[in-house]
Amino acid sequence: MKRRSLLQLTGAGALGIAAGPGLAACSGGGSGGGSVGNAGKDLAPWPAYLPFAGPQPDAPGDDSIGVQPLYLNYPAQLTQSVAETPGDGSEVTAMVVTYEAPPKPLAENSYWQEISKALGVKLNVIVVPDPEYAQKMTTLMASGGDLPDIVMFTNLNLPRRAEFIQRSCADLTDLIAGDAIKQFPNLANIPAYAWQGMGRIGGRFFGVPLERPMPANTMFVNRTRLDEVGAPVDWNHDQYMSAMRDLSSGRRWGTGWYKTLFTSLSGITFHASSAGAPNNWAVRDGGFVHTGTTPQFEQALGVMREVTKAAVHYPDSLTASSTDMQNNFYNQTVASLPNGFGFLALSNLLKAGNRFAVGLARPYSPQATTWRSIGNFGFATFKKADPSRITMLLRICDYLSAPFGSKEYELVNYGIEGKHFTKENGVVTTTALYASENSATLPVRYIGTAPSVLHLPGFPDVAKAAHEWERAVMPRSVANPQNGLQSPIASAKGGQLDQILGDGIAAISFGRKPVSSWKDTISQWRAAGGDQLAEELAKEYQANA
């Protein structure tokens, strides 16, 4: 017994570092690193863009600057966008992230049955809950074993993701590059920015992007309360601060952050873009300059500190989860909330109900550079197989990417009429069954998705205000030049580099360190790989230009 205790202890010491090397002994090959870059490679042409001639919008969109078409009513006439059933009756397994409870089993899930039937396959899903996503994907990548037919990647910076995809996933280039995409009309309807945000690996295509609109991380506001305190829609810094002060009293606060915002630049995005800081990077004289090194960014750090000094922020902003803070927004504990643009969705508006109007804050300065998104939520990749099977899997993505105004879109997004939703006078109303059977609980929306439009049934005023916000703000928006570029250091250390910046922003925002300490954070970031990252990106940028 005594000796065993000792051995147990030494064993326990090593346990912390065991990463299961025995499992990872996969077949040999090159070193994997370096070859994911696009510099010096033959670059496959971007897939052609053939926009869908959809229903007439109430206000038009503009792809080039990120204004979405506005639809106040649901179209009366729907078009058929997919000519024939995509599947061949075989079994298809997809691994996708989920933010919801697991789906009801197939036998009890009429939505799942209908989707399987429409796709013409026996569709299985492996749902990965968001909090476990990084861990599950790292394990999948490390095991190097048998992949599911479809593997969805979010934009989370998983270590050496590009190398893994290049090595283990199907090369789609011959099927989708250039005009080849035309055989999948709904994929050809995905705007260029979504493809460019995903980028090429070694000059080739390995995925199909899940489009997201260009507005990125945005400040959502409780417009009703802002109106109560007389905050103007177009405001300046002082008006912003005074509104925040007026909104904070008792157990209510002007704004609230949550802890995951401080794993990267997300917590400061609204203030940095208001101050006119570049979107992550600026390209100057062919070199990459990080936004954190600009005076505008330091100015934004000053505003962050101003907010916490005035105590107009939810005090536990660094311990709260995003769900907690969203609930604080719904129950009006906080009057503003930084979140992804996707937060502007019907399901969330229903939670606010008619207690208050959800709005988007405009940046509070005329030199604002609103940061554009990467243009996608992630992308779907496929297990290596013969071209006919890959074509079939792409057809499934094509079906699920059917645009607004098509019959396929209706099935995927709303379910079966009469069961999951009803239509009346141009308004789609979802039923109680929809709450448990939809494209989020059975996350097919992460296998393929339609280019987004502004359509918020039951909330026409919110949709109109959002469209006005896009028209006012997006013309001055800037893209992140890093989007779609490959860099070995970003692939290996991107998460760590982001964390250094997030930690530094939190330390200054919450008063643990002065704004002047930011230069130390930047030197730490540079030494940890930031400088190398800038160099690699500049080289990649040249190659892609």
Added chain:
Amino acid sequence: MVTTRVRETRSTPRGPVTAPPARAGRWQRLRADRILLLLLLPGLLYFLVFHYGALFGNVLAFQDYVPFLGVRDSEWVGLAHFERMFTDPLFWSAVTNTVLIAVLQLAFFFPAPLALALLLHSIAGDTLRKFVQSVVYLPHFLSWVIVIALFQHMLGGAGVINGWLADLGVGGISIIGNPDAYKPLVVAQVIWKECGWATIIFLAALSQVDEQMYEAAALDGASWWRRLWHVTLPAIRPVIILLLVLRLGEFLSIGFEQFFLQRQSVGAEAGEVLDTFVYYTGFASGDFGYAAAVGLFKGVIGIALIYTANKVAHRFGEQGVYKS
């Protein structure tokens, strides 16, 4: 037959090691004990796979390990990770935090269950004692997520206590998210959660103390304190020393989840400990080789500590964890 032997062992804990049985008898003994050996098997397998097997993972510390290339195809880098480790300020900051928290835990968390056990032991009513015992065990079964959420809801800036203080018009207290309060806070959390559970071994030891000794001491007019000092503590001293030596071996393993969940609220300077450092460099950043080197460093310190502590225990005439 089996029970007899167990009883023998217990009655002579420090007895001489019995002479090995004759060779012919060995097979017979194995046969006789086959049920016990079978019962041993799952535990043995667990240690083989998850402890001894995992030891081979230490080769990662000498490689630039890429998960999908595996150990075979990853590049060997010699001692590069260790060189980097000794010059990495983030690593040393994690070491400092870990040691500080470990010292606080040793000073406050180690004696707490002993005190609680003595208190429980002195409760007269059997039913009452069992009830209190069950209640203090309960927090052990709560996950860290819940314990931390509880502390945050009580002590947080928007929490219950600050709410009361605000209602009274008194200034708030800053505990959650305050780097200066972080270390006492995490020690308080571990005491709240694990103190009751840790009394189990002490209570078992206390129940072994000969009642006659207490009676004799009481007859001689010894007060409660004197009985505690001269009877109870000497009787359970081997157990205390054993647990202390074991604890020292795990000195740097102060836990992962508790710190992982709270690191963000105070930042890396105050909140990073070795286990979270290994997690962030290894799993979050994919720097498995470096993380393995840090883990190996921790393991080596653990062995050194347990060896030293055991030597010291022997010097003081105690049995320690094992006999050398």
